[in-house]
């Protein structure tokens with residue numbers, strides 16, 4: 001028996017009931033969206049299972065989609081069966097295939113770039129478009145899931161097999177990358193591809209949505225350090241170029257990473273320059289505001305906070321690879337936050353503020369800053 005026939009037999013045997021396939025597709029797409037979005041916030045290697053789950057679910061979707069298409073094919077190919085909702089179905093299919101194809105191509109190291117848009121950004125675009133499309137598509141043919149569709153033991157086996165096959169496929173794929181030495185072989189656990197070299201020119205300038213300020217005049221520039229510190233100060237660009245060096249890896253969610261030697265001032269030293277963090281009240285009355293976070297705000301309003309201890313070890317960088325930071329990379333000063341994803345490395349920092357509260361608003365501000 002040919003290999004493809006064998007795969008087909010296994011697939012036929014595992015095929016869940018139609019309604020289970022439909023609802024599973026819905027659930028898998030939601031799970032892909034969740035794992036995909038959450039993965040954007042993960043920069044430490046211990047987070048790898050999340051990325052694997054995302055890939056395994058993707059392979060699962062391929063199988064589910066194959067079953068589904070085998071069943072409904074004629075509704076798409078036979079004009080007599082076309083309904084109003086057929087266009088929506090076709091669009092949903094396009095988005096699904098687009099997301100799967102770009103995700104797969106990315107894993108193999110295909111590196112097509114449109115300015116700073118990588119194939120991974122296109123993958124994210126298809127994925128985000130898919131959510132409302134799948135929801136609308138499901139509502140045109142809404143049928144509640146029934147217990148019987150999911151009750152058979154074989155269905156449970158199917159899902160286990162789908163995820164296992166997903167993981168195995170991905171493992172196999174890594175072997176192919178290594179053997180053929182594709183660009184995909186150098187990817188980090190986050191999926192990001194390397195950008196080699198040192199200094200400003202070695203890596204792309206990436207702004208998260210619309211942040212694009214005018215260059216900051218170095219002589220006029222002042223960094224404000226305030227909030228829960230003893231003596232708020234303003235520092236010049238020269239005062240920030242304190243010569244503290246640290247090697248750190250910048251990993252952008254659009255799919256690239258670079259390792260650079262960054263120079264500047266340790267944030268702990270910066271806070272010392274502002275008289276240190278306000279001490280807890282030692283007398284009877286408990287402090288109502290206890291220093292817990294440090295917030296870094298850009299001239300554009302873009303901002304991110306780090307927990308105090310982590311922030312103290314972070315760097316406010318004025319230099320990269322021995323060169324003064326270029327405007328695009330955040331001159332006069334940008335945050336270097338090791339183990340955090342690139343979008344948290346605030347550029348053009350003009351204010352460093354010690355705060356007591358977590359800043360929920362930063363999640364929105366990073367998306368909308370720069371829009372007038």
Ligand SMILES: Nc1nc2c(c(=O)[nH]1)N[C@H]1C(S)=C(S)[C@@H](COP(=O)(O)O)O[C@H]1N2
Nearest residue numbers: 205206207208211252298302329342343347
């Ligand atoms: N103020 C501001 N800082 C920002 C951004 C932004 O849009 N505005 N983009 C972030 C993103 S998404 C990344 S990956 C890094 C990229 O840094 P680079 O442009 O120096 O490569 O900066 C981060 N800092």
Ligand SMILES: [Mo]
Nearest residue numbers: 252253342343
């Ligand atoms: Mo990024």
